[in-house]
Amino acid sequence: MLKLHLAEGLVGVSGVSIPIGNSKESKESPGSTWPKDIIALEPGETAWDVVLKKIKELSDSDCRDAFMVADLDVLASRHQVFRQALPRVSPFYAVKCNSSPWMLRVLAALGTSFDCSSQGELEQVLDLGVAPSRIVYANPCKPVSHIRFASLHGVKLLVFNSEEELIKVAQHHPGARLVLWWTQDSDSIFPLSSKFGARLEVCEHLLESARDLGLAVVGTSFHVGSRCQTPRNFMKAIVDCWPVFEMGSRIGHDMSLLDIRGGFSREEGSDPEFEEVAGMINTALAQDFPEGSGVEVIAEPGHFYATFVCTTTVNIIAKKAVLEPGGRRKLLYYLNDGHYGTFRIFPRESEPRMPIMVKELSPKLSLFPCTLFGPTCDAFDKLFLKEVQLPELDVGDWLVFPFMGAYTSVLSSTFNGSSPTSICYAVGPELRSLLETTP
Structure with a gap:
C-alpha cells in the first residue's frame, strides 16, 4: 500500500551498508524556474537516488554538512492511504508536526x-x-x-x-x-x-x-x-x-x-x-x-502524514575509541547533527533507530557498542539514551536515517552556533504537474 522510496526493508538491521555508487544521475529540467531546493525526479528515479547523489557530491568536497531529503510523492501517497482507509473522515493536517x-x-x-x-x-x-x-x-x-x-x-x-x-x-x-x-x-x-x-x-x-x-x-x-x-x-x-x-x-x-x-x-x-x-x-x-x-x-x-517523507543524512566528524573495564572496546562517534538539531525527538523513543551505513562493509565485521553524539559541547547532545551496535567506521563516513519527517526540523535550534540542517525536496512528474497548475 505504501510506496517507500528510501532504502525499503533496510531499517533496523545492524551493519546494513549501501555503496555510494548505487545512484542515478539526476537531471535538472532546462530553463526550469523552480527553486534550487526542489529536485525534479525523472521517470524511474527515486528520492533514494537523490540521497546517494548528494552523498557522492559532498564526499568529493571539504563540506560534508548534514542534509535532509523530503520525498513529496510519499506525502501525497500518505494522504491517499488515509482517505482510502477512512472515507468518512476529513483530514486536517497537524502543521506543528512538520x-x-x-x-x-x-x-x-x-x-x-x-x-x-x-x-x-x-x-x-x-x-x-x-x-x-x-x-x-x-x-x-x-x-x-x-x-x-x-x-x-x-x-x-x-x-x-x-x-x-x-x-x-x-x-x-x-x-x-x-x-x-x-x-x-x-x-x-x-x-x-x-x-x-x-x-x-x-x-x-x-x-x-x-x-x-x-x-x-x-x-x-x-x-x-x-x-x-x-x-x-x-x-x-x-x-x-x-x-x-x-x-x-x-x-x-x-x-x-x-x-x-x-x-x-x-x-x-x-x-x-x-x-x-x-x-x-x-x-x-x-x-x-x-x-x-x-x-x-x-x-x-501529523505523524501519520509526515514520518515517512524525510530522510536525514549525517557525517561522522570525529571519533574516539574507549577501553572500558574488562577490556571491552567502545566507540564514540561525533556527528554533524544531533539532539539540538533534527534528532531532538529521539530520546522519547523506546528503542534506538539503526542507521543505514553508506559504505562497502563486510557482513562478517565485528560490532561494537557505540554512542552517537551530536556536534555541540553539551554532553547530553546524543542521539539515543542507549548504546547501539555498529561496526567500526571512519571519520568522513555517512549515516542515513529514514523516516525523519515528524517533529524533527521543527524542533531544531541553532544552539552552539549550529546551522539548521538543509532540506531539499524530491518531486515526481505527476505531483510536479499538480503544483504547477495550483495557484
Whole structure:
C-alpha cells in the first residue's frame, strides 16, 4: 500500500551498508524556474537516488554538512492511504508536526485541511490561499491576540476545554464555532490528559457555560494520546462522544461535528497497524454517527502524514575509541547533527533507530557498542539514551536515517552556533504537474 522510496526493508538491521555508487544521475529540467531546493525526479528515479547523489557530491568536497531529503510523492501517497482507509473522515493536517512550506503547499493542492496551534501557523496556512473554513484552531489554550487574529481572518472553528477559555472567546471572537475537547488517553505512550482536555463529568457544565455566554458549540473532540497502543480506545472514545452530543443538543447547541484528532499508528508493521485502527474507527462511526446523521467527522493526523517523507543524512566528524573495564572496546562517534538539531525527538523513543551505513562493509565485521553524539559541547547532545551496535567506521563516513519527517526540523535550534540542517525536496512528474497548475 505504501510506496517507500528510501532504502525499503533496510531499517533496523545492524551493519546494513549501501555503496555510494548505487545512484542515478539526476537531471535538472532546462530553463526550469523552480527553486534550487526542489529536485525534479525523472521517470524511474527515486528520492533514494537523490540521497546517494548528494552523498557522492559532498564526499568529493571539504563540506560534508548534514542534509535532509523530503520525498513529496510519499506525502501525497500518505494522504491517499488515509482517505482510502477512512472515507468518512476529513483530514486536517497537524502543521506543528512538520511546517515545511513545500509540504504544506502539496497538502493544500491535494485539498487537505489544516490543524493550526498558533497565530504563526494560521498565517503560514492562510498565506497559501487556504480558505479559513479549512482550518481548525486546535490549541485549547490560546493567547488573546491569537484569538483576535483568528476572528479578524475568518477562522471560526476553535477548540476549548475550560470555562476560562470560553470567557476569552466570548470577549474576542463571539462568532466562533466551538469544539469541546475531552481526553481519553490511558493507553498511549505519550498521554496528553495531564495538560489538555476536559473530564467527561464536567462537559455538561462547560456546554451550559458556553450557552450562557452566547457561544455556539458545534461538536466535540477527543484525543487518545500520541501513539495509542490500543485500537479499541478509538472505538470507546467515539462511543463516549454520543452522550456529549446529546448533552449539547439538549442544552441548545447544534451539534454537527466530531473531531477524532490524532494518535494514529504511523508505521507499517507497527502494533497496532493503521488498518486495524481505521477498521475500529469505521465500525464505531457506522454505529453511533452513521452517514446521513448530519455529523461531519474530521481528524488531525501529523505523524501519520509526515514520518515517512524525510530522510536525514549525517557525517561522522570525529571519533574516539574507549577501553572500558574488562577490556571491552567502545566507540564514540561525533556527528554533524544531533539532539539540538533534527534528532531532538529521539530520546522519547523506546528503542534506538539503526542507521543505514553508506559504505562497502563486510557482513562478517565485528560490532561494537557505540554512542552517537551530536556536534555541540553539551554532553547530553546524543542521539539515543542507549548504546547501539555498529561496526567500526571512519571519520568522513555517512549515516542515513529514514523516516525523519515528524517533529524533527521543527524542533531544531541553532544552539552552539549550529546551522539548521538543509532540506531539499524530491518531486515526481505527476505531483510536479499538480503544483504547477495550483495557484
